Amino acid sequence: MKILYSCLSKSWGGMEMFTLTAVHQLLKRNIEVELLCFENSRLHKEAEKQKIIFRTLKVSGYFHPVKSFKLSRIILNGKFDLIHTQASKDLWVLVPALKIIGSKIPLFLTKQVGSFIVKKDILHQWVYKRVTYALAISEVIKRNLLETCPLTEDKILLLHNAVDRKRFDPQKIDKRKVRNEFGFTDNEIVIGMLARFSPGKGHEEVLLAAEKLSMKFSNLKFLIVGEASRGEEAYATQIKKLVDDYNLKNIVFAGFRSDTPEVLAALDIFCFPSHSEAFGIALVEAMAMGIPSVCSNSDGILDIAIDGETSFLFEKKNGNDLAEKLERLISSKGKRELFGKSSRERAVKFFDLDYLTEKVISIYEQTLKEKL
Known part of the structure; x- marks a missing residue:
């Protein structure tokens, strides 16, 4: 053939x-x-x-x-x-x-x-x-x-x-590698987002949630991975300006990374806030790595995430609801572990x-x- x-x-x-x-x-x-x-x-x-x-x-x-x-x-x-x-x-x-x-x-x-x-x-x-x-x-x-x-x-x-479950295998990846690179300590909870800088990907909601949550928790870090698509550099600049507007000191912009499994392994919670997503391969990759997630309740995401089992779903475009659902996982290590196990199982079985x-x-x- x-x-x-x-x-x-x-x-x-x-x-x-x-x-x-x-x-x-x-x-x-x-x-x-x-x-x-x-x-x-x-x-x-x-x-x-x-x-x-x-x-x-x-x-x-x-x-x-x-x-x-x-x-x-x-x-x-x-x-x-x-x-x-x-x-x-x-x-x-x-x-x-x-x-x-x-x-x-x-x-x-x-x-x-x-x-x-x-x-x-x-x-x-x-x-x-x-x-x-x-x-x-x-x-x-x-x-x-x-x-x-x-x-x-x-x-x-x-x-x-x-998703390649052999490449995205939490048993094979060093969780410490990327955490050490960015100086994240063991007691810090790292919340990550992997998406290109493009309107509709939900960066605004993540930063609004970061502002609210950082007032309640002193041990949070937000790792934003991705770069601007061609012609969308102005949008990326606008998003980075929001960090200053919110006076956030715990945001790391990592740019484009090809070592996706290692990046995901460094996370405690994956955030997928897209306003409209046909599918969401980054979410499937995070699930394969056994990372619990908070996702918008939109479109193709509903084929992937199960609310209350692998993830918490929040109302799309609603940064306050995103913050509330993230807080549930931040506050419960047991829930994070349970969601992470279910996520890996679902990714391997269906994707x-x-x-x-x-x-x-x-x-x-x-x-x-x-x-x-």
Whole structure:
């Protein structure tokens, strides 16, 4: 089996990171994969660094006949058995390319992000008619696909994003490493957040909660991990200014980190305050590391966290409610340990990378068999 895996995104976040993870998992199983990515994007650079075979295109907007023709040559010469894209916008270059050469190979779309725009006009019908299956990463995305895209329910399959439970294993990671790096002591409770600096990720609520909780507890540290996406540097500056406005002295901005398991191991509580999240891979990774969490009660998070079992859910955008739910875990080591154990068990059972990789391969194989 030979696959062209596509993600023509210029950004760097969960979707792009998961694209690399998915490609590596397929390669590990001796499946040939080439990655189609945006030229000079972070994904392109990471693929090059990780020695993944890649093809690049520079596409913007929706109509690019020249690029579609170039891609049609890549598909034809590459003799791919199927194409899988992680970005719906890629369909606008992939579908015309397939039409140019009259190729009937299966085309899979993983839908990572929901849309508020109904796309059932004649052009979208033409594009989505060529999609063999759309893979929704959560129930909310599945519903969103049915509401906004010209797809029938039999064309949509639920397939969550996954975590490598062997890499994210609390038994294998030194909890002290990152705590020592930042000078966190044993008696300090470290509350962490891993997200890019982008509106809607909930940084404002975390800092409001930090202000309130720091007045009650003297042993708290807040570790904020992540960097600004392209064009969102002003937002990051605004968030960092809030620290001064609240006169907070216990906030650590760690920037981008590639040692995610080690960072998570340093935490006592994970905070996931996103206003709207299609899934939430960072939350699954924290759960795999056995970290109890406080999460917003929104969208794809509800596929992952169980209120009162793995996490406390709070009303999204409500910093006061976030502070109240964090306080429950701060005040109870027993509850933190109980939630942490349940979190690891749930992550391994439902979101294991090996299990979900085998599941998507079986979907590929069944589709190719039906095509014969």
